[in-house]
Amino acid sequence: MECCAFCPTESRELYKCPKCDRLYCSLKCYRNEKHWICSESFYKDQVKEHKPELMENEPQPEDSSSKNFNPEMFEDYMKTFKKDTRSEKEKNPQIRVRADEDILFDSDDEPDYVRVVAEKSLEEFEKIDMNDLDRKLTMAGLGGLTDNDEQLEYLYSQLNDEEKKMFNRLADNLQYDEMGLMNSVFGKNLPKKK
Secondary structure: OEEOOOOOOEEOOOEEOOOOOOEEOOHHHHOOHHHHHHHHHHHHHHHHHHOHHHHOOOOOOOOOOOOOOOOOOHHHHHHOOOOOOOOHHHHOOOOOOOOOOOOOOOHHHOHHHHHHHHHHHHHHHHHOOHHHHHHHHHHOOOOOOOOHHHHHHHHHHOOOHHHHHHHHHHHHHHHHHHHOHHHOHHHOOOOOOO
């Protein structure tokens, strides 16, 4: 069994990064922030190979002599590019704006629009029949049982015997940890419960 370099998953079938030879278990781990240099260069290579026309428009760093620059943060990466100091009018000459108005690129930016959406949402919420909502949630498999204890009992009943044992063991361990039962000064020689 081998362990993923980015999460605690252990498996016999892990993937190996072709650039750094680290093991990973999933796409999520490959894209992990600790592995961004390899994943970023992989995606960049894919774009160069399959869509080279997109790479022609990529901004170049101000100091192109530092080809081995590996920024730690996105902000550092963005600082290497030239700042666009043009005004909105210069960037978007096709948009005609009167002197007394601002450029709004999205209807969500308009205060009146936001107010209207909030009012409509509140009206719809007040009109909802809770029984109808409960029925729809039940049909979608998301609810239906009114009592939280009933939901927990139902979920527990869906587990097989092995899963129930594992669940009970996990619950016991969490309870011991929360209550600090294993931290007693008198229990130094007691074996930890597994």
